[in-house]
Amino acid sequence: MRTIAIINQKGGCGKTTTAINLSSMLARRGRRVLLVDMDPQSHCAAGLGIPEQRIDQDIGDAMLAAGVRTIDPARLLWRAGRNLDLAPSRMRLAGLEAARGGLNELADKELRLRAALGLLAKDYDLCCIDCPPSIGLLTYNSLAAADVVLIPVETAFFSLQGATRQVNTVKTIARRLGRSLQIWLVPTIHDDTNEVSDDLLAELGRRFKDRVSPVVIRRDVALREAASFGQAIADYAPQCSGTMDYAALATWLLQTMNEPFEADSLVESIEAGENEPAAETRAIDSTSHPVPVVLTSEDAVPVDRPGVSAAGELKPVSRAEDVARRAQEFLRRVAVGKAVAMEALASSAALPEPEPATAVRLVTEPRVVAVSPSPSVQRLFGARQTNQGVLFVQPITSGMSVSVAGAFNGWSSTSHVMRRNPELGVFELCLPLPPGRHLYRLVVDGQWTADPYNDTCEPNPFGDTNSVILVGSGDRAEVPA
Numbered sequence: 001m002r003t004i005a006i007i008n009q010k011g012g013c014g015k016t017t018t019a020i021n022l023s024s025m026l027a028r029r030g031r032r033v034l035l036v037d038m039d040p041q042s043h044c045a046a047g048l049g050i051p052e053q054r055i056d057q058d059i060g061d062a063m064l065a066a067g068v069r070t071i072d073p074a075r076l077l078w079r080a081g082r083n084l085d086l087a088p089s090r091m092r093l094a095g096l097e098a099a100r101g102g103l104n105e106l107a108d109k110e111l112r113l114r115a116a117l118g119l120l121a122k123d124y125d126l127c128c129i130d131c132p133p134s135i136g137l138l139t140y141n142s143l144a145a146a147d148v149v150l151i152p153v154e155t156a157f158f159s160l161q162g163a164t165r166q167v168n169t170v171k172t173i174a175r176r177l178g179r180s181l182q183i184w185l186v187p188t189i190h191d192d193t194n195e196v197s198d199d200l201l202a203e204l205g206r207r208f209k210d211r212v213s214p215v216v217i218r219r220d221v222a223l224r225e226a227a228s229f230g231q232a233i234a235d236y237a238p239q240c241s242g243t244m245d246y247a248a249l250a251t252w253l254l255q256t257m258n259e260p261f262e263a264d265s266l267v268e269s270i271e272a273g274e275n276e277p278a279a280e281t282r283a284i285d286s287t288s289h290p291v292p293v294v295l296t297s298e299d300a301v302p303v304d305r306p307g308v309s310a311a312g313e314l315k316p317v318s319r320a321e322d323v324a325r326r327a328q329e330f331l332r333r334v335a336v337g338k339a340v341a342m343e344a345l346a347s348s349a350a351l352p353e354p355e356p357a358t359a360v361r362l363v364t365e366p367r368v369v370a371v372s373p374s375p376s377v378q379r380l381f382g383a384r385q386t387n388q389g390v391l392f393v394q395p396i397t398s399g400m401s402v403s404v405a406g407a408f409n410g411w412s413s414t415s416h417v418m419r420r421n422p423e424l425g426v427f428e429l430c431l432p433l434p435p436g437r438h439l440y441r442l443v444v445d446g447q448w449t450a451d452p453y454n455d456t457c458e459p460n461p462f463g464d465t466n467s468v469i470l471v472g473s474g475d476r477a478e479v480p481a
Helices: 015-028 043-047 059-065 091-097 112-123 137-145 157-177 195-211 221-228 241-257 319-349
Strands: 002-006 033-037 078-081 084-087 126-130 148-154 181-188 293-295 382-386 389-395 402-406 419-421 426-431 436-444 447-449 457-459 465-471
Touching: 002 015, 002 137, 015 033, 015 043, 015 078, 015 084, 015 126, 015 148, 015 181, 015 221, 015 241, 033 043, 033 112, 043 221, 059 091, 059 112, 091 137, 112 126, 112 137, 126 137, 137 157, 148 157, 157 181, 157 195, 181 195, 181 241, 221 241, 382 465, 402 426
Parallel strands: 002 126, 002 148, 033 084, 033 126, 148 181
Antiparallel strands: 078 084, 181 293, 382 389, 389 426, 402 436, 419 426, 436 447, 436 465, 457 465
């Protein structure tokens, strides 16, 4: 049984929301999943519609009983959905790590959760742990039992500053416990319509590079509504962006965790040098995944590496440096904006006055006029195999931006953006895909849709349809009719 700890000391970052909905999506992928609530606030039970007053035993009881007396799964576990069980918590769990709470007196006090899960492991494939928002014995137990650590980080200024400290905290605890952990930061509550949020997301990638999940959880009011109704997001709103994002996160995580994990060959020190270039967007496909971060008790970092302390801890960027950099970027954008506005004004002065019924549309390239696609180009709309790969073509009138998301890139809406070609009047993208049957959808201005120029499709679990492209093993195309 692989175990995933979801941790962040900062509240309001989507930690419990991620624990509930990621577990639900993993269960929908056919995995037997155990969700463990180590937060005394018992929000997992509330978010899954389980009344706290009816909880007979909690995970704290199982931790104290492990190796001493029998754990009764019928009294401890709650069925929260198909393939998904919950080991709940209660407020009394907070007293467990107190001086006389029962846990401190035990010789293996930091390994009690690991022992309890070991007794339940035969019935599950995966375990997700919702960690408490504090550093104590409950958090130590969670990390001692985990193989993978996910740190949800809201794309907001204070969350970004706290992410550095959170990574260092997990690193320190992992070293103390002698554990090797894969660590990923998951951007959450991201407002993709806000330029500041996009800047902070880019900064998160620049600081932590390959430690950042390629899947971004966007802000979606349906996530809050689903929790208030005691449902996972996929049950409450199958077609919303929150459902799509957590489905993509589950797919990417399963692909990543299936990779061979050799701690000795993957040791990587924590780096966040201010002089390092910004990390580029990485495409995720079925043959290439980001390299996970592995922390061991032996990972020493040289003193002279930029942004890293002698103890191997990530140095937080000072507020003055951060504000100065943001001010410079703001001034640069203002200057660029003024220049573009002046050019657009000069261009508009030479144009004839538009008729009253003509709709004026502001585009990012005001001096480029998109032509109507010729009939020969229109025949290419959709997806087809070429010698270079699968060619995706959509009319330029589809929207301002179009990207391709599919199983081949972890259903990412940002990793494969189609190139705008005003001369031909199309969006275009060529992807080298392996032979086989591939499912995909288009993301047009943030809205997910099937390919309107591909008649071959099939229903997906969310009530919509996925488009299908068949890739043959030879050079000639094998395109659906």
